[in-house]
Amino acid sequence: xxxxxxxxxxxxxxxxxxxxxxxxxxxxxxxxxxxxxxxxxxxxxxxxxxxxxxxxxxxxxxxxxxxxxxxxxxxxxxxxxxxxxxxxxxxxxxxxxxxxxxxxxxxxxxxxxxxxxxxxxxxxxxxxxxxxxxxxxxxxxxxxxxxxxxxxxxxxxxxxxxxxxxxxxxxxxxxxxxxxxxxxxxxxxxxxxxxxxxxxxxxxxxxxxxxxxxxxxxxxxxxxxxxxxxxxxxxxxxxxxxxxxxxxxxxxxxxxxxxxxxxxxxxxxxxxxxxxxxxxxxxxxxxxxxxxxxxxxxxxxxxxxxxxxxxxxxxxxxxxxxxxxxxxxxxxxxxxxxxxxxxxxxxxxxxxxxxxxxxxxxxxxxxxxxxxxxxxxxxxxxxxxxxxxxxxxxxxxxxxx
Numbered sequence: 001x002x003x004x005x006x007x008x009x010x011x012x013x014x015x016x017x018x019x020x021x022x023x024x025x026x027x028x029x030x031x032x033x034x035x036x037x038x039x040x041x042x043x044x045x046x047x048x049x050x051x052x053x054x055x056x057x058x059x060x061x062x063x064x065x066x067x068x069x070x071x072x073x074x075x076x077x078x079x080x081x082x083x084x085x086x087x088x089x090x091x092x093x094x095x096x097x098x099x100x101x102x103x104x105x106x107x108x109x110x111x112x113x114x115x116x117x118x119x120x121x122x123x124x125x126x127x128x129x130x131x132x133x134x135x136x137x138x139x140x141x142x143x144x145x146x147x148x149x150x151x152x153x154x155x156x157x158x159x160x161x162x163x164x165x166x167x168x169x170x171x172x173x174x175x176x177x178x179x180x181x182x183x184x185x186x187x188x189x190x191x192x193x194x195x196x197x198x199x200x201x202x203x204x205x206x207x208x209x210x211x212x213x214x215x216x217x218x219x220x221x222x223x224x225x226x227x228x229x230x231x232x233x234x235x236x237x238x239x240x241x242x243x244x245x246x247x248x249x250x251x252x253x254x255x256x257x258x259x260x261x262x263x264x265x266x267x268x269x270x271x272x273x274x275x276x277x278x279x280x281x282x283x284x285x286x287x288x289x290x291x292x293x294x295x296x297x298x299x300x301x302x303x304x305x306x307x308x309x310x311x312x313x314x315x316x317x318x319x320x321x322x323x324x325x326x327x328x329x330x331x332x333x334x335x336x337x338x339x340x341x342x343x344x345x346x347x348x349x350x351x352x353x354x355x356x357x358x359x360x361x362x363x364x365x366x367x368x369x370x371x372x373x374x375x376x377x378x379x380x381x382x383x384x385x386x387x388x389x390x391x392x393x394x395x396x397x398x399x400x401x
């Protein structure tokens with residue numbers, strides 16, 4: 001019986017093809033909009049996570065200046081070698097650490113030059129920031145301790161000065177300093193803030209302090225936390241140690257800032273997740289509009305087919321059988337619209353994420369929910385027309401013109 005009812009529903013839908021298409025359109029648009037918005041939102045969230053992760057794994061960034069003031073101010077007290085040693089020896093759970101100081105400089109090779117960020121740091125910088133080596137070698141402990149005049153190039157700098165040529169072993173003039181290229185970093189791309197992470201040149205921290213900054217200040221300390229330790233716990237211990245070393249009284253504000261990239265990633269993910277949910281909820285309203293469209297069309301269909309209903313009831317059809325037929329038609333229309341909407345939404349999501357150059361992240365749960373919701377809409381909004389058809393009096397129905 002159910003199969004026969006289903007076939008009759010398909011016959012009625014096919015008999016009024018244009019009206020059926022227009023009826024399904026609201027459901028198609030609603031489901032497609034929900035899925036597209038969700039895919040775009042999830043893709044944007046994943047893109048931000050990837051960008052933050054690219055800055056370094058489980059990374060803490062320690063810098064002078066209170067957190068509310070943002071970047072280092074002129075009155076901020078920089079860190080010292082003793083601070084770095086204290087953190088390294090007294091704080092557990094640190095996988096790698098790299099004190100660093102930087103400034104912009106012009107790098108010259110032959111008749112070519114390029115402006116870049118010169119980073120004075122130690123051998124741990126590459127590990128903390130998640131860089132990979134493409135050619136040559138990295139800075140080592142001997143370079144750092146003795147301040148050897150060597151440098152490691154980011155891909156942007158290498159490409160600007162050497163093109164397809166080999167940079168290893170050549171001498172560059174960095175500001176007033178001459179250094180020998182010993183390594184080239186693999187490309188890393190842009191950060192979450194749009195900064196080119198390959199536009200960098202690494203030299204030993206001692207060399208930077210002696211020849212470029214003229215002081216022993218350490219403006220930034222990059223720390224990679226071991227995977228087995230929560231970054232929040234390590235962060236709290238570093239803050240306690242630095243407060244003690246910098247003589248900050250209880251209740252006074254810190255004159256330094258420890259940024260936890262895991263916390264930043266979680267905050268951003270939460271914000272983008274809420275935005276995705278909001279966009280999905282707004283798009284879901286069109287599903288209700290589509291459901292109302294189904295109800296209106298089914299009510300018109302009941303009116304048009306009043307005599308047919310009267311004949312069926314007169315020859316012995318039960319009211320529940322008539323009701324089942326109209327409910328089946330409504331469900332078929334809505335579920336068919338849901339399937340088309342899913343295909344359309346996934347295709348649109350793929351196209352938009354490709355244009356925006358963000359990850360394509362379809363969410364099976366949302367797709368299943370959208371399809372189920374479209375079926376529920378068919379039942380909910382098809383019930384009233386079906387009930388009206390089932391309650392028709394056969395005599396009145398047969399008299400209907």
